[in-house]
Amino acid sequence: MFVNSRKGLCAGVVAGVLLFCPGGIAPLTAQEIPNDFTAIVRQKLAAVVAITTRQIIQDQTTLNDFLDPFNGRPGPAQPQVREALGSGFVINPEGYIVTNNHVVADATEIHVVFSDKETAPARLVGRDPGTDIAVLKVDPRPNMATTAWGDSDAVQPGAWTIAIGSPFGLGGTVTVGVLSARSRDIQAGPYDDFLQTDASINRGNSGGPLFNARGEVIGVNTAIVSPSGGSIGIGFAVPSRTAQSVADQLIRTGHIERGFIGVRLQEVTPSIAAALGIPGSKGALVASVEPGSPAEKAGIRAGDVITRFNGKDIQGVRDLTLAAASQKPGSKATVIRNRDGSQQELTLTVGQRKDEEGQTGAVPAPDAADQRLGLSLSPIPDEVRPQLGLQPGTTGVFIQDVAPNSLAAENGLRPGDVIVSANNRDVAQPSDTQEEWAKSRRQNRPILLRINRQGQSLFVAVAAS
Structure with a gap:
């Protein structure tokens, strides 16, 4: 499963969107590959922060069930405080910090903990739920350490990846692995485009940086696959191609234009x-x-x-x-x-x-099957047009019934659907659809039906043999 823990320590799941950023970096030569990563960690550790949040929630159910001990009446609901922890990284000396949206969403207080244990309040600059990226702002510190963006498009599977963050509240934790895959779609949203890494990512790593072997940020650690809640070596990061563009827009305008x-x-x-x-x-x-x-x-x-x-x-x-x-x-x-x-x-x-x-x-595209069509059709009844979400003047054929185990049923057609066209021919009577079905059978090709379902349009191809 994908772990998203806004309750307590965080390791979230959201989406990725394809946005462009300039650049192109040549791959490392064998001579440039480090024997270890101590230099990178020493340089970048101070730029990685832990993020603590507090959210005030009002329990409107359980606390009201308790009686006032003095008069026997239901006691007033009391606010509760929910705390969460994630990671982030400083992207410029002005104090801008990138993290995950799910780390800071709905937070009433946000604090940043630096590697020297100093804590500072943070202001939310902007957030983008679509890509799970958010930007915070703290007052600049003297000689503030920063990270540099790398080119996620230049990193290929098998390349070194380094994750730094605060898993389980343990600040300044370093894990190393390789890039396992690119452009992963984990069905989290319409903009999924994740980097996959086997560097250990756990609860609390959310929002932390994923570095390449040059010490450049190539991703924002966001999600894990975990049956137990811990790392099994399948983690996902929003690519820097996406994160940098989103962060730049949030800093510039406070919102995202797509x-x-x-x-x-x-x-x-x-x-x-x-x-x-x-x-x-x-x-x-x-x-x-x-x-x-x-x-x-x-x-x-x-x-x-x-x-x-x-x-x-x-x-x-x-x-x-x-x-x-x-x-x-x-x-x-x-x-x-x-x-x-x-x-x-x-x-x-x-x-x-x-x-x-x-x-x-x-x-969702329905599957094809090889059985009889199995539709009971009629003109669209006037009395059901409002319930079907049809635009005025819409023509078509109303599906009254779908025979069990028929080809239509196995392709997802439902009673109440309206067939608008068959083989790109507008239909108004059941006979129009029957003619196209017969034609498709003669040509030994599927019939292409355009369906209106509660105001939404989709195509269904039904095999004609």
């Missing part, structure tokens, strides 16, 4: 690829386009498969989510989309995301 294009996406399964007549299953399928969005203005529509965004190949939904979010609102981006088997290039103006739930989120 690119927005206004599409809802789902993965291209082999069945969907076959139904669309495209080779392979790479790309991100546009399930719906938000009215008035940058995507709609650029001419993108439901059924398009986006295969490239601003020069980056798109393998799936996650690639496009990260790529779009990394763009500065107002900037221009080029998009390659596949429509009806042909590639086209479009240019759009990136908008600004207004929420973190993400209209670029993935829709």
Whole structure:
């Protein structure tokens, strides 16, 4: 499991977003690889801090159950103090400190403990729940030790990694390992893009730095996989590519701006690829386009498969989510989309995301099966339109019932779904869908259904044999 302990000592779980920072560092030569890491630790230990937080919580249930011993009436609820501990690191001599959002979220008091045991109050500059990065500010100290950002893109699996933090409240703890993998998606959020390391990370390491063999910060330790709560050698860090950009924005503006294009996406399964007549299953399928969005203005529509965004190949939904979010609102981006088997290039103006739930989120793609269709269809009853979340003027076919163990059932179709199109043909009567189903069976290819489910759009490819 992924451990996230805002109660007590911290080792959290959140997301990563693809943001860009300049640079490019040549790999270390054999002669440059240190025999040990004492020099790095000696130089950087003073720049790593422990972070203590206090949160005042009001118990509105249990404490009210106690009686006032003097008059027998329920006693007043008393506030409780919850304390938590994490790690952080100083990024410049002005006193700015990077840590995890989950270490400081909802805290009423934040203090920083330096390696010389001196404690200072800290002010929250800004935080980003989407990437689990936060920035604190303390008054500058004389000759304040600082860290330097490294290039997380230049670090390859097998390279040395060094974690420094305060696991279990033990300040100034050093652990060493290697980079186990890059670009890990642990299903924590839409911006997952973690570095994986086997350097020991435990509760209290959250927000601490992950260094390379040059002593540069390549990640912010954030999450662990742990059946027992302790390290088993699988830890995750937000890459410096992400953390540096987020920290810079928070210091500059106090908040984060992410690119927005206004599409809802789902993965291209082999069945969907076959139904669309495209080779392979790479790309991100546009399930719906938000009215008035940058995507709609650029001419993108439901059924398009986006295969490239601003020069980056798109393998799936996650690639496009990260790529779009990394763009500065107002900037221009080029998009390659596949429509009806042909590639086209479009240019759009990136908008600004207004929420973190993400209209670029993935829709779970159903599995294919090889059985009868098993749908009972009718025109959309007028009385159920408000409950279905349909926009005025929406046409389609209403699914009244789905036969158990049928192909439709095994592909996730539900009573109450509305079929908007079949094989990219708008449908208004059950016979329209039946005609496309028969055509697909003759051509021995899946039928591609576009479904409206409670106001959300998704595609389902159903094998026709």
